[in-house]
Amino acid sequence: MAQLELSNFSFRYQGSQDYVLKDINLTLKSGQFTLINGLDGAGKTTLGYALKGIIPHVFEGTLLGEQRLNHKVFQEYTHQELTKIIGYCFQNPWTQLSMIKSTLEEELSFSCENVGYALEETRFRVKAIVRLLDLSHLIHKNPIHLSLGQLQTIALGTILVLDPDVLILDEPTSQLDPLTRRRLFNHLSDLKKQGKTIILIEHNIDDFLELVDHLVLLEKGSILDQGSVIDVYTRSLSIGRDIQYPSLTALLSTITSLDKPILNDNDALTILKGVKSHD
């Protein structure tokens, strides 16, 4: 179980005048499913990097504030510890591959080898992930020759094999078809039930709303609002905030005024019946 915090966190990349993240205060509780949403350029990916520790270790710049994991600052952890506790899955599954392994089994074992697990431990973990993600029919195939949907699942597997307590996914559905998105939803649902802290950076909010405990809206590097899905969207609707709403809410708000978000078909039908009877 792990809790991530950013306190008064601001960051600008080296050579840049503007801060990409400004005064971020965020507490992501253990076992919570958080969705980070915002327009392009809002700073979602940079926030993901900050939560993983990629900033400042890989990207140099001006950093203000603190990053904490389980109430300890990141600097108190070794790179090995952070790698084991916080996993990060990138948008492009191609770049998640090492490109030096010739079978799926070897690819999945790569992360375990790097953190220094013994051979038996690695084999055990790889077997568990193959079973969890239903990849046994691909175990001896070269990952380079697999489809994008399969690669996305494998990309998730390369991180899950370390059994991290925190999982950060950066727009994992951007290149997936609806069926594969559904499969990803099921995997994330299972992980949530296991008590993992999941942070999802995503535009396709409709697919995952039913899993979300905490919603964070970003705009121009600052947190516009955060809280439960209902609370955040209700507040946004009440002030007419121009943000990306769930599809049903966005659609129905064009035909009637809404004071709370509509997140499922039943609620949508109720509203529509109300509109029809009014007519």
Place this chain on the structure above:
Amino acid sequence: MFIEKIHPHTKVIFTMAMIFLSVLNDYTFSFYIIIPIMFVLHLINRSIQTFITSLIIVIPYLFMLMLIYGLLGELTDSNWIVIFNFKLNETVLIDILNRSKSVVVMIFMLSTLFKHTSSDSMLLAFSKHTSIKAISFIFMNVKNSLSHLRLRANNILIAQQTRGINTQGFIITRLRALWPMIMPLTMSAMLDSQERQLTLYVRGFDIESQRDNIETLKKHKLEVLFELLIVGLVIFSILSEVTIWLN
């Protein structure tokens, strides 16, 4: 195909040793011993294509040297060939062979090494050595990424064609079409590289730890013996050269 099955350490030691010995010894060692050995090896391995490929690189190189030395050499009574200003005699030929011996051996040895060693076995063999690990990773990653890059280049080509850029026809037309293809390909490859760097960080590639790899590469006793023989041969050659020099 037995060359592929030899441990990468053994192949690298053999390659480096032969290149080093070609520097120490005169051209007869390179041209009369190493190259015939490589020919026989490839014949047994049924990979004569690799030998021929190396030959295709070496022959023009030797001809080029012959041309340069032939044109710049002095006119003597013992010239075999004299055409306009081009002169060739035994002394010039031996000089060319001595100057090119190491380069020729390097071409044959390195093409054999990289053509007949898989990227993952090379990386696995050197994964225990931290400083070499990163270099071998970059090399192997580039090698494996080439097919992916080719596919992407093809997609970019099709995309440019749909934008009305003519990619067929005379060489000038094709060269003009190259620029709008190279830039997107280079940019996307650079972006991919950056993200792969992040992936390696996230997957703990730079963690200093003892690695227990799932793939195993065992070295046969004969390979160990062969390595010792090769190293012994190199030491013997060095000592011989030192002795000759001291005398």
